[in-house]
Amino acid sequence: MTPSSLDALIDALRCLPGVGPKSAQRMAYYLLQRDQRGAHRLAESLERALSSLQHCERCNTFTEERICQRCANPQRDARLLCVVEMPADLAMIEQTLAYKGLYYVLMGRLSPLDGIGPRELGLEKLLARATDGVVEEVILATNFTNEGEATAHMLSELLAARGVRASRLSRGVPVGGELEHTDSGTIAQALVERRTL
Numbered sequence: 792m793t794p795s796s797l798d799a800l801i802d803a804l805r806c807l808p809g810v811g812p813k814s815a816q817r818m819a820y821y822l823l824q825r826d827q828r829g830a831h832r833l834a835e836s837l838e839r840a841l842s843s844l845q846h847c848e849r850c851n852t853f854t855e856e857r858i859c860q861r862c863a864n865p866q867r868d869a870r871l872l873c874v875v876e877m878p879a880d881l882a883m884i885e886q887t888l889a890y891k892g893l894y895y896v897l898m899g900r901l902s903p904l905d906g907i908g909p910r911e912l913g914l915e916k917l918l919a920r921a922t923d924g925v926v927e928e929v930i931l932a933t934n935f936t937n938e939g940e941a942t943a944h945m946l947s948e949l950l951a952a953r954g955v956r957a958s959r960l961s962r963g964v965p966v967g968g969e970l971e972h973t974d975s976g977t978i979a980q981a982l983v984e985r986r987t988l
């Protein structure tokens with residue numbers, strides 16, 4: 792039996808992280824009953840984002856171009872490559888105004904429990920980027936959580952094996968801390984005091 796369109800909607804909403812059957816149901820009823828305009832906007836912007844966004848060939852973040860504006864900007868220092876987990880982390884570092892290099896966005900972190908290993912994370916693309924002959928230092932700015940630390944550790948070993956210098960943000964960022972929730976002054980300090988790995 793094909794599910795009704797209501798069932799299909801509730802089921803589709805469950806693809807969002809942390810959304811179980813109950814909250815999916817609440818969301819579906821809310822959209823249909825209370826905010827049909829919002830529902831249309833959601834559907835249209837999802838369609839548009841899915842068809843127009845791709846990963847930047849250089850930094851892996853989402854962009855409508857083949858190469859994003861930041862990577863294409865000749866004012867940025869191409870000798871520095873800062874590796875972050877998510878675009879929100881990149882935004883936090885940009886806010887500090889303390890960094891003029893380029894970025895690589897992992898779009899995740901190593902997480903063996905969720906089945907995310909080096910291959911799933913696409914580390915090959917990062918390693919190719921880091922060994923382009925222009926990059927002189929890779930700054931590992933993954934979060935100071937267990938998974939972020941494990942990711943930084945693995946990357947430092949892979950980079951060392953390829954003769955690329957790697958550094959890590961200093962511990963101004965609290966243990967267990969996520970960049971997204973850290974103030975920009977602390978991040979700026981951690982960048983300046985980064986340590987060589």
Ligand SMILES: [Zn+2]
Pocket residue numbers: 847848849850851852858859860861862863
């Ligand atoms: Zn880019």
